[in-house]
Amino acid sequence: MAVPDSPVRVTATDAPDQPTRTAALEDLYRGFEKELLVPLWTEIGDLMPAHPKSDALPHIWRWNNLLPMAEQAGELVPVGRGGERRAIALANPGLGGRPFATPTLWAAIQYLNPREDAPVHRHTQNAFRFVVEGEGVWTVVNGDPVAMRRGDFLPQAGWNWHGHHNGSDRPMAWIDGLDIPFQHYGDSTFFEFGPEEVETRAAPERSRSERLWAHPGLRPLTRLRPTPATPLLAYRWEYTDRALSEQLALEAEGYSATVEPGHAAVRYTNPTTGGDVMPTIRTEFHRLAPDTETATRREVGSSVFQVFDGAGRVTVGEAAWNVERGDLFAVPSWLPLTVATEHGLDLFRFSDTPVFERLHQDRVQIDPKGTDQ
Amino acid sequence: MAVPDSPVRVTATDAPDQPTRTAALEDLYRGFEKELLVPLWTEIGDLMPAHPKSDALPHIWRWNNLLPMAEQAGELVPVGRGGERRAIALANPGLGGRPFATPTLWAAIQYLNPREDAPVHRHTQNAFRFVVEGEGVWTVVNGDPVAMRRGDFLPQAGWNWHGHHNGSDRPMAWIDGLDIPFQHYGDSTFFEFGPEEVETRAAPERSRSERLWAHPGLRPLTRLRPTPATPLLAYRWEYTDRALSEQLALEAEGYSATVEPGHAAVRYTNPTTGGDVMPTIRTEFHRLAPDTETATRREVGSSVFQVFDGAGRVTVGEAAWNVERGDLFAVPSWLPLTVATEHGLDLFRFSDTPVFERLHQDRVQIDPKGTDQ
Amino acid sequence: MAVPDSPVRVTATDAPDQPTRTAALEDLYRGFEKELLVPLWTEIGDLMPAHPKSDALPHIWRWNNLLPMAEQAGELVPVGRGGERRAIALANPGLGGRPFATPTLWAAIQYLNPREDAPVHRHTQNAFRFVVEGEGVWTVVNGDPVAMRRGDFLPQAGWNWHGHHNGSDRPMAWIDGLDIPFQHYGDSTFFEFGPEEVETRAAPERSRSERLWAHPGLRPLTRLRPTPATPLLAYRWEYTDRALSEQLALEAEGYSATVEPGHAAVRYTNPTTGGDVMPTIRTEFHRLAPDTETATRREVGSSVFQVFDGAGRVTVGEAAWNVERGDLFAVPSWLPLTVATEHGLDLFRFSDTPVFERLHQDRVQIDPKGTDQ
Amino acid sequence: MAVPDSPVRVTATDAPDQPTRTAALEDLYRGFEKELLVPLWTEIGDLMPAHPKSDALPHIWRWNNLLPMAEQAGELVPVGRGGERRAIALANPGLGGRPFATPTLWAAIQYLNPREDAPVHRHTQNAFRFVVEGEGVWTVVNGDPVAMRRGDFLPQAGWNWHGHHNGSDRPMAWIDGLDIPFQHYGDSTFFEFGPEEVETRAAPERSRSERLWAHPGLRPLTRLRPTPATPLLAYRWEYTDRALSEQLALEAEGYSATVEPGHAAVRYTNPTTGGDVMPTIRTEFHRLAPDTETATRREVGSSVFQVFDGAGRVTVGEAAWNVERGDLFAVPSWLPLTVATEHGLDLFRFSDTPVFERLHQDRVQIDPKGTDQ
Structure with a gap:
């Protein structure tokens, strides 16, 4: 694997507490660059601040702007294999144009037209949906259809098969939250395609996961091992x-x-x-x-x-x-x-x-x- | 502290695989007794069986016998400080007449007359109540009144103050379960008296513990540390x-x-x-x-x-x-x-x-x- | 399974805070006995004391008495299948003559003559040996010979095969500690016989377990899962x-x-x-x-x-x-x-x-x- | 806080499976940019690959190049408050010139001249030193001087005060490893200055931490709680x-x-x-x-x-x-x-x-x- 020309530049001349920039020091810094080395003393102010100083900025995205754009995307952009989801992500203005709401978190508005499917896939990213308004979509998780309604929180832990299906005659929008930026950063992401249509169009009021798990303090005897993520797929x-x-x-x-x-x-x-x-x-x-x-x-x-x-x-x-x-x-x-x-x-x-x-x-x-x- | 005469008797002459009972061996065994010693080889069959062989016996106690006796106790035996509870315990026939349903578990029917109180106390024993019929009693746990009704399970972890109050005009009976035998065996029991009357005669449908905790998968932000026992005082x-x-x-x-x-x-x-x-x-x-x-x-x-x-x-x-x-x-x-x-x-x-x-x-x-x- | 005549006797007439012993109450108590029931109010003082009051007594066993008796047992009592060990247990004077040093713990002196084997077995009881004097015996645990020397502590977790072999020309005595009383009480004990002779008479200075594990803070990459008991078989x-x-x-x-x-x-x-x-x-x-x-x-x-x-x-x-x-x-x-x-x-x-x-x-x-x- | 001009650019025209780039779509994309939004469908290939595809590249840094440069830095660059350490970090060629050996890990060669101090500080970053050659430096951790010698591994968990002191007449170099990139990414870093000189110039063979902890399987009774990081400061x-x-x-x-x-x-x-x-x-x-x-x-x-x-x-x-x-x-x-x-x-x-x-x-x-x- 060819190593590119050195991307390293030791340039922190103006940083405080720096040694005098003599010719010898310049030579040393050029040597560092050649060997892909960077001294701590030029970087420490940025890397080791007295307290966290995030590149991310506080920012607000207005629902009144988001929703119309999602609706427009509903007209212009199909949902299908490849693009996978009609989801539009918040891009924090401090994070270089990446679709990252914060350094670690992804937040997007997702939009599904009447009778539309979002195809089945699975990924290591942990995800959830939260519904601020509307209803009519079922998320099908490992074959279990989970209704989505205003105020519901639907966790979707990594590596479970899932797709969405709008079973109604009206479009629906909701919020997706994921750890995409974190898993991207850590290089831990795996992804697999499933069927293009959801396994079932059944539209029950309550998912099987709720029927097993949504009883306060009670646990089915057949599900006694702790799991890293919740087995309950909807918090109503x-x-x-x-x-x-x-x-x-x-x-x-x-x-x-x-x-x-x-x-x-x-x-x-x-x-x-x-x-x-x-x-x-x-x-x-x-x-x-x-x-x-x-x-x-x-x-x-x-x-x-x-x-x-x-x-x-x-x-x-x-x-x-x-x-x-x-x-x-x-x-x-x-x-x-x-x-x-x-x-x-x-x-x-x-x-x-x-x-x-x-x-x-x-x-x-x-x-x-x-x-x- | 005077040591009593030796309670030890090495008598397993008839156990299998025993050494010949010579005079010298008899002398040795008498020496063992004097020094409060017991050899393994006379005891191993009892102490180290191939699989558990409990002294406890399978046994059934009939509700049709229990309840009338509890009613009779309701007439003859007062409830108050000292005796603490009008509770009648199951005594496993294999356990030497102790009020132990099994080697580790206590089970009793408790009975409270109309308007009666069982006084407040606390103990390290873990306890619960289960209601097979009736209603009208509130268990007051650390001041929180918990209604008892048919089918309800009320855990009562060790070292919480609790008393009972019959707020109705009818008697009520229920089942108490505790780890009294286990804590008795292990010498770990502590006990303290509280007031003779319960702190409150309020009779709410739902206890405060339920209002905080009986929401599936939801946890109050003010109660985030794991606790050894459940904070939910009634499972309806x-x-x-x-x-x-x-x-x-x-x-x-x-x-x-x-x-x-x-x-x-x-x-x-x-x-x-x-x-x-x-x-x-x-x-x-x-x-x-x-x-x-x-x-x-x-x-x-x-x-x-x-x-x-x-x-x-x-x-x-x-x-x-x-x-x-x-x-x-x-x-x-x-x-x-x-x-x-x-x-x-x-x-x-x-x-x-x-x-x-x-x-x-x-x-x-x-x-x-x-x-x- | 026939239930024996009732072993229950409600006899706590003299306990404090008791109801007046009327004829009706006597009838009730006889009824309790017949139904294998015991009231709490006659037992509470014993079962629920203000703080632990053990039946066990403080007691000392003198090495100067123990060791000669173990030596005598070495002459009179063979070691072999059935009796399994020439071990002589401390019997707490408060515990009814059982070979229990305390309600939960077994402690015994074990003695092995020159060139003698104690046969291989395994049991769910957790055990250990501690050596106050002498050497020359190897405990063979799952085929791994572990030397025993003054000051060494040898844990022996439940359900591992083990036997002892005296590889020297002198007898050796040591202390065995086990949770025999606790497992006997809880009815959790399983036991299996292995070979009558130890698997190996090798007599290495250090066991394989020590060679893998006795390096401070270092763990073999092949043994990374936590185990309920220590994998290190000797603490020197x-x-x-x-x-x-x-x-x-x-x-x-x-x-x-x-x-x-x-x-x-x-x-x-x-x-x-x-x-x-x-x-x-x-x-x-x-x-x-x-x-x-x-x-x-x-x-x-x-x-x-x-x-x-x-x-x-x-x-x-x-x-x-x-x-x-x-x-x-x-x-x-x-x-x-x-x-x-x-x-x-x-x-x-x-x-x-x-x-x-x-x-x-x-x-x-x-x-x-x-x-x- | 002024939000900068939108850093977002929706430019993935050439990505596969993209909707036709109509004027309406262009308008929508410009709208996204204005609102700091990025669609998933233009980014999914990069963010959700089938398996991890790191920006980092495999790379090797040669000791024969590193050490002479560290020696040169020893001549040209002082160690002191502000720069804190004469440490030269490996910069992975795939990571944009940052001093990150991998996305999460920092690795540097640190160099200390005879009798030199590196000043005391503490930070939330977890750190360690590993010595490939040389000796003579003591790392003083919360006042405990820890010798550094070839082959030794010295963990240095976050938020402990530490400085280095070369107590010998020869320079010494070693490797520092930290989670600087990870904590920088996650915005979790805190840092505090301590004294400019180490608390002690004592130069014991073994640190106090070793004397307390480097005994296989033994734990001081005064240190029984689990700690998030090891209390043992040197693994020899x-x-x-x-x-x-x-x-x-x-x-x-x-x-x-x-x-x-x-x-x-x-x-x-x-x-x-x-x-x-x-x-x-x-x-x-x-x-x-x-x-x-x-x-x-x-x-x-x-x-x-x-x-x-x-x-x-x-x-x-x-x-x-x-x-x-x-x-x-x-x-x-x-x-x-x-x-x-x-x-x-x-x-x-x-x-x-x-x-x-x-x-x-x-x-x-x-x-x-x-x-x-």
Whole structure:
């Protein structure tokens, strides 16, 4: 394999604390380049900062812009083998034009016309779908058809066969979240094609996975081994909504149940372990009661949020936006996040936190409301 | 501390493979006794058998006998500080008259008169209640009142304050299961008295623990650490029943969901880990469809079953019984168990299996139906 | 299977807080007996004490008495198939004459004449040997001959084939520790006979297990899965002694290394997990420097100690003994233990603590030196 | 925070399976760019390949080139606060000129002049040193001086204070390995300055960490909790060499001990868990006996090897090199690796495999020797 001309350039002349750029040093640096070497002392400021400084930027994508474009793509772009999905990904403005919402996370709007299929495939990337509006599509996972409806969260762990089928007469759009950037970076991705049509067009209310698994605290005796990802393929809005309402009601009754006053939240979990639904992706749902402002929080790792309902104001580092239904925003690592709402706000969130927790790199810093940062 | 006269007697003269009982050997054995020593060679047959040979016997206790006696105790025996509970325990006929259903498990019927309290205490023993009939009592756990109704399973992990209160005008009986024998054997038991009356007479439909935890796959963000025992204090019959029905329906549709044909089963689990509800006790619910016979199964460890509904025939080793609603039976370690039913059978089960699994002493042997054992 | 006449007797008339013994109550109690039932209220004081109250007693067995008896057994009792081992077990005076040093632990002196074999067998009981003096025997584990020498600790996890061979011209005695009582109680024991002679009479200095595993922090690439018990079959005195000396030296240099001043200690661990060598048995070695007295310590669970070297004074509850080389003593659950020495003391210890830790029943209470208890 | 002009360009016109590039589609693509969106169908070939296709290239860096350059840097570049280390990193030719040996791993030669200090700092990056030749430097970790000598491996888990001190009259060079690229990518890095001089110039043979921890299978009673990274700060060559020799000797005696014929290998492990020394980095040492050729192996994740001794031929994908002492080579994800030697070869290896194992993305494929791939 031919090695290309050296791509290395030792150019950090202006970095602080550098040795005097003598002719001898220049010779040494040219020697480094020839041998594909780079000194630490020219790079350390970038590589080893005092705290995380992400290339990713805080950014918001407006549902009112996204949805019409997805509809237009529905007219112009077919879905089929090769392209695989009519999915349009958020590209963080700090990440060089790649379709990466954050360094590790992919977020896209997917759109399926009436009666359309998205062909069956499988990949090592962990994925999920979240439905902010609409219904009528079934995701068929290893032959099990899973209905998609507003508020539902559908995890889709790596290496399971899956396709989508719109069984209705109306188009449907939803959000896909994946760890594509992370697996791309780590060179761990495998992919296989399945059939071009989904295995079944059955359209049951509840998937088989739900009938086996969606009973609180109960586990089928035939499925007793812990699995790396959740076997439950749909977390229905009905349960999420109720869990959040109960937390706020318990708070009102004087009991400890919320993250902070007015802020209810649940994490979607793998019932075989109690941990995250997938090894690389954490998913949560947050509900802020009217007139609530969260503490300011920084975390190692990045997140993408989608507004499910209500409206509010989000501050991420130096960026701040008024947000409403369907809007998606990216929160890079270690930037402070605050959310406030006057009339109430429901937020879906996904993040790469499990990666950092499993590798003991997680850190969180919380500044109580009203504190200077 | 004075040591009593030697309780040791080396008497296994008749054991096989013994050395000739010469005078010198007799002298040696008397020396052993004096020094509180016992040779292995006289004991090995008992202590190291080829497979487990439990002192416990298979035995059945009839609900039709138990309940009237509990009612009588309700008239004759008060409930209060000191005796603590009007509970009447099953005493396995092989275990020397101790109130032990098996070597490790306690099972009792508890009975509370209208408006009666059982005083608050806590203990290291893990406990649960299972309700085969009736309602009207609330168990108050750390101040959280938990309703008890037919089919409900209420785990009660060690060292939580708890009392019971009958808020109705009718008496109520239910089953208590604990690891009293195991903790007694291991000398690990601690006990503390609390107030003589329960902290609250509130009688809500759902406990606070259910409002926080009984949402399938969802976890409150404020409760993210795994706990040794389940934080969910009631597993309601509605969910158990539905999970079992779904398994049988899925089987009928051609999918893998049941333990074996016609045999649905769920395990009650700790949502923070996916494992057993308590460190020492496993609990399950089994439903046999009409005309079902299970495979024959042996396990290391012992179980107690209660018939929740229906009727059937149970064979444990050389014992066999026709069973019906409320009957309780004990299955000692490694005895083969088969259950058959003509019209359908619902069975609650608890066992000490987690002890053996956690210590890597678990073994299971299954003989398919119709196989000679 | 015929059920014997009821072994149950409800006789706790004198227990405190009992209901008045009316004729009706007597009738009820007779009914209980007939149905194999025992009320909690007559038993609770015994079964649910405020803290563990073991039937086991603190007791010491003197090496000066044990060894001569083992020698005598060497003359009078053959070793062979059936009796299996010339092992003489400590019988705790509180445990009804059973060969149980504590409720869960077996401890015995084993003795092998010159050129004698102890036949090959395997059992689910976890076992180990510890050598207080002598050498010349090889334990052959799954065909791997492991030399036994003073100070060596040889774990022998359940269900491995093993026999012993004395390859020397002198007899040898050592200590066997097992979880026989615990597995007997739990009805989990399996046993199989192997050949009557050991597979090999090879007498290498180091076993194959040591050649693979006794390299600090290094693991063979061919053995990467965690195993429930340690794959290392001998922990040599040379390493134990050095580890303890280093702790005391570090303490002298001003660094934190000892349990408390003058008290060095190591735990024998499974290099595949960092945890205990076996699932049910913990083993440790303690060294007290001259003029050291330990804090007083209570633990859930029981221990057996053997004095390896030196002399000292041991206090267990109300018992107190002067101890010297080879002496063995039992410490029941929750009794306070203090050890003191004028000229230095080396102690080998084994306990059932892993059972309680894995079941979340462990508790420890430490009273600093000089504190009233 | 101002968002820059859109960095997004939808340009995959030539990708296969693309919709016809009509004016309407062009309009849509321009709309995507404006909204910072990128469609999946233009990117899927790159992002979701059938198997990992790393940007990284197989590459070798020759010790004979590296060391003279490090020596020259020793003359021209001071070591001190700001630049922190005189370390020169390998820059993989496929990774855009960044000092990354692979996408996740940093490898550098570090050089310290006689009596020089490298200042104290700490960072979240996990690090280690490996010494291919020389001695005389002590790494001081949290005040504990650790000698560095040929063959020694010194793990240095994240967030521990550390500096280096050359206590000798000769310069010394060694290899640093870190997860800098991975933590840079994930935005998880924190960094703090400590003193400019090391806390101590003591030069003991063995560090305190070794005196506490380098005893096979023994654990100080004062350090019983599992730690994410190893507490043992030096793995000495003496032990590594012996472990490898024993594996080959056992193989010669007919026992299973080697990875494959003639191929001995150990993994450096954390004695508190039995797992990898650090959460993100795996380290191993491989020894090939003369006339050995390994099977061909592909793995998810990347590795860097350094030749410690001997010579051989390495094939990575389409690249092949003759290697000798000190040479370093990078193996990207999923490229097939084969190593062969005529006279024997000792190889140190580090990799990012723990990242993939902990996230359930690990895969290995082994083609036995002589198999077509």
